[in-house]
Amino acid sequence: MVAMPLDGMTETSDEDLLAAYVAGDRAAARMLTLRLTPRVLAQAMRMLQNHAEAEDVAQDALLRLWRIAPDWRRGEAKVSTWLWQVTANLCTDRLRKRGRSRPLDDAGDPADETPSAADQMQQSTRASVLNAALASLPHRQAHAVRLRHIEGLGNSEIAKILETSVEAVESLTARGCRALKVALAARREELGFTDDQ
Numbered sequence: 001m002v003a004m005p006l007d008g009m010t011e012t013s014d015e016d017l018l019a020a021y022v023a024g025d026r027a028a029a030r031m032l033t034l035r036l037t038p039r040v041l042a043q044a045m046r047m048l049q050n051h052a053e054a055e056d057v058a059q060d061a062l063l064r065l066w067r068i069a070p071d072w073r074r075g076e077a078k079v080s081t082w083l084w085q086v087t088a089n090l091c092t093d094r095l096r097k098r099g100r101s102r103p104l105d106d107a108g109d110p111a112d113e114t115p116s117a118a119d120q121m122q123q124s125t126r127a128s129v130l131n132a133a134l135a136s137l138p139h140r141q142a143h144a145v146r147l148r149h150i151e152g153l154g155n156s157e158i159a160k161i162l163e164t165s166v167e168a169v170e171s172l173t174a175r176g177c178r179a180l181k182v183a184l185a186a187r188r189e190e191l192g193f194t195d196d197q
Contacts, residue, residue: 014079015072022069033062036080040087047091057094061087133183141176148173 014035020028040061044054064086065079134142140162147158148169158169
């Protein structure tokens with residue numbers, strides 16, 4: 001087959017260029033590559049937001065086009081539509097992989113869960129003030145509040161420990177919490193509590 005000059009191919013359809021490539025026309029392959037690559041690359045860039053990955057996808061999509069070229073069925077789909085779909089699928093695959101296993105560079109440093117020195121000092125101050133306020137309560141109220149709100153025990157467990165009824169525990173913790181609220185109200189700002197805490 002006689003190869004067409006590049007400037008004579010600008011009006012040639014994508015399908016005709018693909019058929020010419022299959023027939024051995026390298027100029028047709030170059031023309032089709034020059035025509036389709038910018039669109040494929042732009043689509044991959046929009047989806048991936050990463051130039052290197054977009055270039056890889058564009059190259060892979062075009063390689064797939066060259067591989068299926070001998071089996072291309074004229075009229076079933078436009079070359080550009082087929083290539084757009086392949087590019088979209090390749091990008092979607094990469095995005096899925098990113099979600100499953102991000103590269104170490106993207107992962108960032110692990111969060112440091114250790115409280116800062118200022119937070120530790122504030123927690124220590126809060127604990128001291130709370131212990132002092134609890135010490136000012138009647139013994140059974142303080143014990144009920146400590147078991148319920150610090151130790152996290154349920155009312156029935158506390159009732160067994162204090163050898164009293166669940167209703168008595170509810171009353172003791174309610175009265176103790178009210179007394180603590182009053183005792184600590186003046187120190188809320190100093191202890192770093194906001195109105196919603």
